[in-house]
Amino acid sequence: MKTMEFSNRYSPVTFKSLPSNIERRDGWEVVLEYEDQGKGPLLIDLSHVPKWDVQDDRLSEVELWGHMIPERPGQCSLQNGTLMCRMNSTQAVMWHLMKREPALPQQPAYTDVTDAYALMVILARDVFPIMEKVTPLDLSAPGETLPFLLQGPAFHVRCQMVLLCENGGRQAVLLACSRGYGQSMAEAILDAGKEWDVRPGGENVFLHWWNEGCIKRQMTE
DSSP: OOOOOOBBOOOOOOOSOOOOEEEETTTEEEEEEETTTTTTTTEEEESSSSSEEEEEEGGGGGETTEEOSSTTOOOOEETEEEEEEEEEEEEEEEEEEEESSOOOOOOTOOOOOEEGEEEEEEEEEHHHHHHHHHHOTTTTOOOOOOSEEEEETTEEEEEEEOOOOTTTTEHHEEEEEEGGHHHHHHHHHHHGGGGTOEEEEEEHHHHHHHHIIIIIIHHOO
């Protein structure tokens, strides 16, 4: 029996900018860099990264790689490059932000929702003014430990947003929404960010920022 191979998979987000470096990965065409992306602020499409929904009425007892899912809604933790965020008493989301996909436990609590959601990241030296035009949610919520999850509207669309760590003077916000809203959401964010010259960016700049900041910080804590 032949090993199952991925057919072509398409991101719900398409930018008008011309890619200068592309990689085929698990059936996706992943843009690593655009010709005119500059140094930022950037809007980067991460819809191709593995995403899972976790549901269990005893969610606090669900274990992943020896680590427990955060207890309080809004709390997030980073394990092996996977961001784990508690949504409510019975549900959590997980987004794997590194190239190598980990093996998940074979448990009914986990559902692969990679193709069901658009996922983007806004990367900027000061992300808050940009996000103020995107959502009424207060991403600068005092007292919260980074990273943390907020759930609510962005351009009147129900979304999940995570403020990540700060590295090299740059901040990043992950934004996930249902796949069908992906293209409209991307265009609206670019339009809202015109005064800061927000441009489409490739995955490489995010991975470099992520590996040098969030991952190294996790290893030293």
